[in-house]
Amino acid sequence: MSRFVYAFSEGNAQMRNLLGGKGAGLAEMTRIGLPVPPGITITTEACKEFYRQGEKFPAGLEEEIRAGMRELEKQMGKVFGDEKDPLLVSVRSGAPISMPGMMDTILNLGLTDASVGGLAAKTGNERFAWDCYRRFIQMFGDVAMKVPGEKFERALEELKEERGAKLDTDLNADALKELVRRFKAIYRETVGEDFPQDPYAQLFAAVHAVFASWNNERAKVYRRVNKIPDDLGTAVNIQTMVFGNMGNTSGTGVAFTRNPSTGEKVLYGEYLVNAQGEDVVAGIRTPQPIANLKKDMPGVYEQFEQVAQLLEKHYKDVQDIEFTIQEGKLYILQTRSGKRTAAAAVKIAVDMVNEGLITKEEAILRVDPNQLVQLMHRRIDPAAKVEVIAEGLPASPGAATGKVVFSADEAEERGNRGEAVILVRTETTPDDIHGIIPARGVLTSRGGMTSHAAVVARGMGKPAVCGCEAIKIDPAAEVFYVGDRVIKKDDVITIDGATGRVILGAAPLIEPELSGDFETILKWADEIRTLGVRANADYPRDAVQARRFGAEGIGLCRTEHMFMEVDRLPIVQKMILARTKEEREAALAKLLPIQQNDFYGILKVMEGLPVTIRLLDPPLHEFLPKEEELLVEVTRLRVTGENPELLAEKEELLRQVRALKEFNPMLGHRGCRLGITWPEVYEMQARAIFNAVSQLVKEGVKVLPEVMIPLVGTAKELEILREMVVRVAEEVKARDGVDFEYKVGTMIELPRACLVADHIAEHAEFFSFGTNDLTQTTFGFSRDDAEGKFLPQYIEKKILPENPFAVLDQEGLGQLIALGVQKGRSVRPDLKVGICGEHGGEPSSIDFCHRTGFNYVSCSPFRVPIARLAAARAELLNRKKQ
């Protein structure tokens, strides 16, 4: 027959399934010699047996518990239920997998009407003893017997009112005795019997309640959602109580083995003399730094230092330790891995490798790549008090402070003078680019994560908060409203693009730091990872940034932003609105040298590394004035009749804009569909690329251009456009008498492209998964519409676990991507596969890419370090699994 009860001293960390997580942890600390208050654990097997027998204790369990308790009595020199000096225990649940939703803790179990006096005498503190008793009755009643907690709360409030007490602590021992009387009455009334005076009756009822809590509704739902098997069962931990409030040789505290903010290797924490944990929480007395303990109780301090070192060595990580000192004796109640800032995480990981405590691999697994975002952008000092006046979408990370301006022209003029300004617009258009560049940040009241402002700002690494619907902008009056508040031009605000917060005034900012430790850990990551990391960059300055952060190439260079720059937009518009072939060709001829210069710049910066250039993607109407604005203008001119010539011109423009208008631009005439129907545009772009390549080759610069055709859904589209690109390349080679390498490939961003990837791969040397669009088409919702309208509710209602535009949907989308890779490689085994959606910088998505056999991920330059680390972790985690 198996045993149901283990002493802490009999278990270890490996016995998690039998003893539960908490039980195994307590046993482990005991095993390595730490001063843990002794206790026993009732196994998960007992729980399973309990259910097998129809919610009854299995035979022998009660006797085993009694035997365990007798051992504890022996160890502690106290007797359970003793009237002079009672042994008190806590009872806690503890499943093999941590499960909120199960039973809470019951403390002070073992107190009775008889023994409360003994506790008072022993501690010399009558108030304390009765306080313990009333808390125990409440916890036992509420947690074990389902007496509604508010009944006890109400009784407490009534008593405080009667006694004129403001705080609980204003109640004296007499008052607490009265409270115990009333609590017992509530208990009797609700449960139908007296509060148990037999400590074993208390204990068995508590154990029964823990077992039963395994199958309460909250726990069942939690298991279903988290896919935890229903038959694991829970263990029960019974631990002897210790008290930090037994005089000036007692105390309680919490300490980290290293500084969790900076990572510095010093004990970091605080403690209170003659106090219990709850006093620290109540905040009545100010705790002292842990260093003071050295003076107060040098022996205990020394012992604690040793324990801290031991625990850190044992768990090979920074520990967050809870302790209690009872009459000069140190007890460790809990230890866990300590939460830390990104900077601390990096420093600690590197230090521990240098100390020989962990390996480089372990160091990499210790730093959460998601947390590194903190280090990559200027951010608001988390310690500072700030006044948040509104929240929008966190459209582009980083924080910025500046004076509010409402027009792009003003932002340009003042920004270029060196003034810090924030451009505030309802939404931005290509016409605003000149104002965005010199502004410190952008705030818009409309538009989602892919709105013009968001995309442009992310591309520039400039902070932006978008779709902040709480602010109402009146550009004419040069003010915006948030509720009753009015923010005028030149008022100073701070925006936090990482959280979406809009803050009044200048919040204190912290500069991003790429410490030496950070560089070190990234170097280790590079040694381990097998997945390449590239950056998305549209401009030479972004490419410089990307190289500095360790990018191994450009995975996505978009060409449309080049079209949207203010000096080019008029030419682009002429090209689009041309009525004759000659007009169009003239406009394209003007664009060619400009584009060639763009490509020259970025290819030169990336010397020796591949640069993937995507041909024009957005629908043409994005380059034209907005229909609404034209409509207002035309209507105004019609009503006033003031300028018939201008009216005719605007009417014609409106007609053309309407002819190009689309019902669903995302699903419209864009990407390679433009390349097919307007071949001269793509041909101009191809020529600009290869002219630039030829020029660089002649200058002795090694370049590796990769021409990427977007939005391909059929093999034929790519076949036609690939032929065009190859023809242009060969023409340039022949004309200039130079030779160069280049690749032609495609973005895989439509479900159909994944389904026919084998046919497409016949014409593609590389696939780059465009997971932004692929997410939109696979889910059938547009990011701009979803994020503003229903996606928040979807996440709140757990219809979706996360925003699929931020974290790749492995369940659905993942199947399509895996299919695309497999089909593509089936006809072209050396097909190069990458990702260039925003997911390329998100750690769990990077892990997916690693497992699916990608060659590289590509992300924003600021995410390159995160991706390098995440790629190394993916390699390590998947090695483990094998």
Add this chain to the structure above:
Amino acid sequence: MSRFVYAFSEGNAQMRNLLGGKGAGLAEMTRIGLPVPPGITITTEACKEFYRQGEKFPAGLEEEIRAGMRELEKQMGKVFGDEKDPLLVSVRSGAPISMPGMMDTILNLGLTDASVGGLAAKTGNERFAWDCYRRFIQMFGDVAMKVPGEKFERALEELKEERGAKLDTDLNADALKELVRRFKAIYRETVGEDFPQDPYAQLFAAVHAVFASWNNERAKVYRRVNKIPDDLGTAVNIQTMVFGNMGNTSGTGVAFTRNPSTGEKVLYGEYLVNAQGEDVVAGIRTPQPIANLKKDMPGVYEQFEQVAQLLEKHYKDVQDIEFTIQEGKLYILQTRSGKRTAAAAVKIAVDMVNEGLITKEEAILRVDPNQLVQLMHRRIDPAAKVEVIAEGLPASPGAATGKVVFSADEAEERGNRGEAVILVRTETTPDDIHGIIPARGVLTSRGGMTSHAAVVARGMGKPAVCGCEAIKIDPAAEVFYVGDRVIKKDDVITIDGATGRVILGAAPLIEPELSGDFETILKWADEIRTLGVRANADYPRDAVQARRFGAEGIGLCRTEHMFMEVDRLPIVQKMILARTKEEREAALAKLLPIQQNDFYGILKVMEGLPVTIRLLDPPLHEFLPKEEELLVEVTRLRVTGENPELLAEKEELLRQVRALKEFNPMLGHRGCRLGITWPEVYEMQARAIFNAVSQLVKEGVKVLPEVMIPLVGTAKELEILREMVVRVAEEVKARDGVDFEYKVGTMIELPRACLVADHIAEHAEFFSFGTNDLTQTTFGFSRDDAEGKFLPQYIEKKILPENPFAVLDQEGLGQLIALGVQKGRSVRPDLKVGICGEHGGEPSSIDFCHRTGFNYVSCSPFRVPIARLAAARAELLNRKKQ
């Protein structure tokens, strides 16, 4: 050693691989005793050997050809190259699989300078002989020796000019002699040698050219595109020439064994005495009906009648026979299956079953379901001369004639008075419904196949031409322009919704006919098919139609059209714009009885059959006024300042419309996303359904409602909404004390839904594939944008074989659908699977559904007969394959 040459009399229809398709056909006719001009076939083996030997004739081939020719000489009593009475032959290619792109025919081969005189003497027609010769030189030069055809054409034109001849036939024998001289000069100049005077040299060169044509570019491309193996090779047919222009006992003609328009069992065709095929084509003389041959040459007619019967019996199908009579002797030159109208196809198929000629199964395979569309709608008499002034999209089939009106109000008023009117609008909105209902048809200048007008018209079975961009409407002047032409109000036009044609005046129309034969063949189809056929119907009147056409249920009843009707729209708008819960509930309370009545009507009509009701699908802004219109109104009011109250009201409405506006409505806040965020709307609909069900059950009517949740992409969406529907159903059951059956299922119309169909099926009793939306999301293009912008070019350039919104894309989409079915059935083997996109009525898509294990297809009521037949064909064709 294998033989390379077969006489026609040695082969048969089964020897297709060796003799090619044409050779096997000629052999088969010879075999069954028909008077086919004798000939020989050079096998495909000879062609393969030709290529194996580096494009050289294999050893022995020439001798075998000569031997074959000697046999032909013996049979015909003529000698090849004889100067008095030369044997002439035609040379044609003939691959095992019919392949345009290969060599054209060469006629009259064997003529030389010497023998042309013999032919003239023999036929008594010098002009004829020289005409044959000049044609032969041109064909031989062009086809066999690659002399550019335009050189001959130019010489002919020059000669005609010199001789003052308008037509070729104006040239006399002398002129033709001169032409032969010039043609030979051209030949010599281009080929570098004289035109061959040895008939065998001519023949071998022609055979060589046929072999070589197997590998010309056109043929290679054709094979690649059509997946024909490159190693089949082609055969060559050498057939003796016969001439129908050898006097009044000669002639030529074409006849069908049955009337191809009506199907009546009489010989149908025409012939010309003393003429060649080309004379018929030239149209100089009027051919006579075949019946007159009985009088002219009774013996020949009798023989031809026998041949026709024999061929029909042999091929078990109507034959289209080409014949020539040479000096009283009948020759059959070709027979093939005769093209026929839909009506004829049906009648012939049924008659042939009754005659015992074919089985019911064969009869079903004889009728092309696509052709049946002709019979299901009123159509324009194909014989009539009509003046087409523009072409738009064929948005809703059927033809209609009426006076042009430009407003819905006028269409309503005059239509209800019984006047035939066509409503002409730039595009239609829900506000136009009252005008569409009484109009005969709808013509719009904007919008695609899923525009409001198109969808509403298809739903009503009313003809519509949409997106007819060639017409420019000026509603104020009540005219529309097509180029220079002006069409005014009250002008009569005819629209053809099956082709998109807009015709000036009243074109003669033919009423649809469901003949007894049609009913018969559909009854046979029903006995064979295993796939169910339902109809899409939104109104009781459509459901009546659907039952009449044999629908076995309603596969899609959309509820949004009910919302859009003119008496309800104001309530719907109130519901959407409600500021308080009370306002919204008040509006919903008004809608409930109206919806209940809708469902009562359709469920009652479909007594005993399932009715799938889809809950609200479109985004809410579709029910609101258009932003553009409001913007114009607001701007006007602002500029004039004339009505500040109205301005404030309109501004507020504009604000609300803008708040609901979406960037990509197709991918927006619609379908079940509305059900999740606006649960009260779906709950009202569920209540209306079950109230109607309860009412009918109490009246003793058996109903089978199926509630369908649209646009599901995650299992959780369906789980939440299914729970709501079940709760409402149980509430209604309990309240009314009735019991009824119902199903809850979902539309599968997003790629992700296919990918996670296993999870979704846990909550769905049925799947209905919504292939319209699934096509849009899988391809990533919206129908409205694609069809108007780039799809036509895509089809023209063969990037896509067909419009994927009309014909289901089996290559891409098909994979997703098959995956969805397989995953769904993996967790719920009895999952009912259907399709309710437009593809549900398209034969090749129906075949796919059959093969993929669907339970039913659902389509427009007018397509139900087509679907019934197509489903039977799918069963038969797939039986064959097994």
